[in-house]
Amino acid sequence: MTPFRAEVRAWLAANVPAAPLPRVDTPEGDLAHRTWERRLAGAGLAAVCWPAEYGGRAAPPVHAIEFDEEYHAAGAPVRIGQNGLFLLAPTLLTHGTPEQCARILPPMARADEVWAQAWSEPQAGSDLAAIRSRATRADGGWLLSGQKTWSSRAVVADRAFGLFRSAAGERPHQGVTYLMFDLRAPGVTVRPIPQLDGTAGFAEIFLDDVFVPDEDVIGEPGDGWRIAMSTAGHERGLSLRGPGRFLAAADRLVRLTRMTRLSGDEYRDRVADAWIGARAYRAQAYAPTPVPPSATKLFWSELDVALHETALDVLGPLAEISPEWTDGYLFALAGPIYAGTNEIQRDILAKRVLGLPHPTGRTGPPQPPFAAMLHKMFTDRDVTWAALAEAGVTGLIDDGATPADLIMAFEELGHHAVPGPLAESIACVPALDLPAEWRSGLAAGRTVATLAAPPRLPYAAHGDTADLILLVTGEEIRAGRAGAVHESMVAGRRLAEVVPGKVLGSGSSVPKALELGTLACAAQLLGAGRAMLEMSVGYARTRTQFGQPIGAFQAVRHRLADVAVALSFAEPLLHAAAAGLEERDISAAKVACGEAALRAARAALQVHGAIGYTREHGLGRWLTLVRVLHQAWGTPAWHRRRILEAIA
């Protein structure tokens, strides 16, 4: 644990109020939440990443994530200042003047000023650029008129930041100005709107010639749209919703399932999935390459709904009387709507990230050199076992490659749907305690090995052709030979039942070797999934129907966007699993990569239509491979159970 995390944990343990505070939308709740924010600010914890002169600690961004995790784990109050702290503040720090930062941020940190966001209007929801509220030039400032709606916290807030039309532009995004105004100023009327949970969580704001001085314009007049999009990035991403909420809720869900032995069993898989989702979101939060905010938003909002729905189902008849879950559920339901609806996020991803329907270049992240070399080699020629040996792939374990290197190679193998007992012969068997000459044979690519290891691997893949067949039970390793051989759905792959031979040894190398095989298989799935996404994107850009590329149709765009999200959140789980080699993390990676790859496969076939169904096209190689690997090296059910046992 970092010293910072320890400090936060200790402070929260000593300070979080024992009883829940009154609702924010009541006068008592308003006061109680502001008092709480003041205590946080007093401890220097209100906004740790801000510069010190504004009330922060200039901490690195990961501290904000650590804080968020601890905050939710401690069950601390909701943050009345959230719109200011998480949306306006990052916007001001990037686009505001030092004078604005110095004037606005300190009282924001102490909750002396609570902020509301005033963007949406009755006619401008998803289509935000359709706003009509106006800012007209006045002496020394601007006069605001119009109507804003759905403004969270506006009932108790002191000030608001909003978008206003200040000039007629050729396109709706032009002539928009970003302004801050006082909710108590003359000409402002705030009308609460009761939410479906009964609270006055948001409000309408009517503006009638409200004066705003020039100093409260953010950026240049007319440049509001560009700046607003940077705020929107914070709203959709980690700033507003760190992993803390989901981790805390997933932990509570696991505890709940253990407690209520009522109906837990039917929901075991969904509980495990909720836990995997929360870990994936966390892993992504700490990952060096961030995913686009739209992907983050899709992921957390759907995870939140799924998590709470699972809890309600587990609780069954008790759900209704468990406000800690029903409140969370109703709150979660709004997630796919605010911060830009999920439909709009899928469209943005499809356009900006996948490049549909206009080509924008490659889709995946830049590749490290080894992977790039493999990629080139696999693209240029047919992959034989000798070629794998030449490239150093078969000798990875013998050369002391790290698990991180291993998954990099296996992603490429999966990406090219390379056939053979890859995880078996390259990742698992070389890690077993076997005679040195066998290992050098494997490393040099002279020997191809496979194994059965029930229950994870009931059959030996490619047992009909492998040079070395093993049977691993518990920690015992035996030689084996192929018994009955079964044809797999993957062309050229055959599964052999293994007839046990003599005992070769036993020992502690076995568990780790099996984990490495599983990890490699997960990486292969991820690579294959990514390949299918790339094929589909390429195809959707060029295939024309109804006079446009099919990638222009929302049904196609959204489906591929969902695949991109699933792959992006499986990847950090895989890396986390490789870093720690913990069983439960490997299981989480295997399940997430498998599900993402399957999703990619279904989408790919659908997008390609009949051509994808032909043998010639080759999509079938990936399609059948992921279907098979998804169940290999431990079925998803087996891995989910292992996770639940590990965290119980």
Added chain:
Amino acid sequence: MTSEHAALRDSVRGLVTAHGGDDGLWARLCREIGVAGLTVPERYGGSGAGLTEAMIVLEELGRALIAGPMLGTVLATEALLHAGDDTLLPAVCAGDRIVALAWDSPAPGVFRDVLDLPEADTLLVVTGGNLYEANPSTVTMQPTLDPTRHPASLSVDSLRLIGPGVPVERLRDVACLALAAEQVGAAERALELTVDHVKSRYQFGRPIGSFQVLQHRLAELYVRVEAARSACAVSPAVAKITCSETLRAVAADMVQMHGGLAITWEHHAHLYLRRAWASAELFGSPAHHLARLTATHGSAPVA
């Protein structure tokens, strides 16, 4: 649907549209259409139609989220018929008396999911296969997400026997079917309201219903609602599971497609959502019925 069925549906819908929120709706439904006696033979004051017809009425009430005494009445008349009663039935069919029936007993002497208790003038209980008239000794209104329906848990004293021979399993089946019909109605109406909304709400200069993703999702919901209606013909447990899940799915998409509007108290979307979650748990959750199904069909247990 036969023309008689369509006529029944239309007349119920007409009354519900005209008098939906009125206290007198139930009396009118009984007097003008005879809904309370649909499952009761003529010699007891009913019309001798059947459960199918009662389900048509329930579907209509479900559409409007009216939780009135129809569902409870179908159950009560079923019990009274088995017990051979001939005094209460005519009054119930005429709409003169409202009877609450307690039959779902999680523990001896305790009943749950008792409907219409506040409106009822008579409480009947089924215990040990016998039907009794009873007085409630303790009553707790069950906490619920759904503001339109208030089931009660209760215990009783001073039982007066009406008659023997009331099978609780049959009551559970009728309850599941009747509730499923309500759920189908609610789901169908929620879908209609959502389709109306996406046709009239403009964003990006077009009705949002012109965007393909919404069209496809609505098309899928339509298929689910129709499948749910068909599921009512399969078995009570299948009906309960399918209709509960369908209503939940439709209500969730209703919320999503209404955007911010759906998150307000005023808009009805949340009432459909609340009905969906609350009704799914009434008379046994979908998971409970699924377990029952797999047990009776001897198929593999749910992993």
